[in-house]
Amino acid sequence: MENSNKISIIIPSYNEEQLIRNTSEVVSEIMNxxxxxxxxxxxxxxxxxxxWKQILSLSKDNSNIHGIHFSRNFGKESAIYAGMQYAKGDCCVVMDCDLQHPxxxxxxxxxxxxxGYEVVEAVKEDRGEESGIHRFMANLFYKIISKLTDIDMMNASDFKLLDRKVMLVLLNMKERNSFFRALxxxxGxxxxxxxxxxxEREAGESKWSTKALVKYAILNITSFSSAPMQIVTICGFIMLIISFVFGINSIIQYVTGKALGGFTTVILLQLFSSSIxxxxxxxxxxxxAQIYEEIKGRPKFIVSEKC
Structure with missing residues (x-):
């Protein structure tokens, strides 16, 4: 009896002309x-x-291959959500186009x-070939986000299978800046x-530079947690303690009749407090700025073509 439970394989693609055909052939063969x-x-x-030309060509030759084309670059997170919105399967899996997700x-x-499992997460046993600084920045980001969210993100990836009900829950979340990997x-x-x-990548180069990773990290930490706001409170307490110490010192000097010197100290305190x-x-x-982006209510993506 033929299995009727269809899976939608969502593959975000950005400048992957060299990989589209090979990826579709490898995935199709395994599924068949x-x-x-x-x-x-x-x-x-x-x-x-x-x-997009490669996707169009493949969709004409294979009824199992479909495509969505954005009007401009909206980012991988938007591409994932667009895939879930247009997916017709009973479940979906998100994977990279470069076949680094086997x-x-x-x-x-x-x-x-x-x-019966509704979320199947593929976790990394290793990070593959990466530069030292890229590996360090990635590990630092995942340590921070794991601490802030109470979710172990150290070996997490976007390579996940989601049941239809999970897809609908994620699509019903109205936030514009969504962190798919954590959400x-x-x-649950x-x-x-x-x-x-x-x-290893089949061809081409990774689109993730260290600069892009840092930007991605800041965006996702602030969109998923308000913990960085507590830095403001901590800095305020630090300044309060310093002010209290120097205040007591000034009172003691005044009572004992000593001259209140320390022009250098005043300058350093001014510089320190201004920086804080x-x-x-x-x-x-x-x-x-994040609140401003959210309340504008602009769509996560704009689809210009489908095939």
Whole structure:
């Protein structure tokens, strides 16, 4: 009896012209060999190369391949949510176009879903080939976000299988700046993890520079937690303690009749306090900017073409 539970394989793609065809062939072959009904949904995140032309060509030759093309680059998170919105399967799996997420793992994840699991998370056994600074920054970010969210994110990835009900919960969250990797764990449901090894890229270069990772980290930490706002309170207490110490010292000098010297100390205190104030204003300003982005109510993405 043929399996009727269809899986939607969502593949965000940005300037992946060299990889689209090979990825679709590898994934299709694995799904067909294991008799799993599937659709492949490529989400072209405003690519500047021939990515969309490749998707169009493949969709004409294979009815299981579909595509969405953004009007411009909106980012990977938006591409994932667009994929979930347009997916027609009973469950979906999100994977990278470069095949660093091994497609053969989808079969294992799908079988676990058939057993009743609603979220199947693929966790990294290693991070693959990365530069030292990139690895350090990535580990630092995941340590911070794990601490702030009380969710173990150290080996987390976007490579996840989600049941249809989980997809609907995530799509009904109205926040514009969403952190898919954390939110898909935060929502709960019956969850299991499967380990995987990060494979080497088939072609092209990673789109994640250290600068992009830092920007991504700041955006997701502030969108998922208000903990950085507590830095303002901590800095305020530090300044209070310093002021209290120097205040007592000034009173003692006044009572004992000693001259109140220390021009250098005054300058250093002014510089220190000004720096603290500017840092605090920067943190507050960033959160206000996030609020401003949210209340404008602009869509997460704009689809210009479908196939």
């Amino acid at each position: 060999q294991n008799n799993i009904p599937f659709e492949i949904l490529f989400v072209d995140d405003g690519s500047k190369d021939g990515t 497609p053969i793992k989808i079969v294992e994840m799908y079988r676990l879903w058939e057993q 898909s764990s935060w929502v 449901f019956k969850t299991i993890q499967v380990p995987f090894r990060v494979a 104030i500017m840092i605090c204003l920067g943190i507050i300003g960033y959160y206000i």
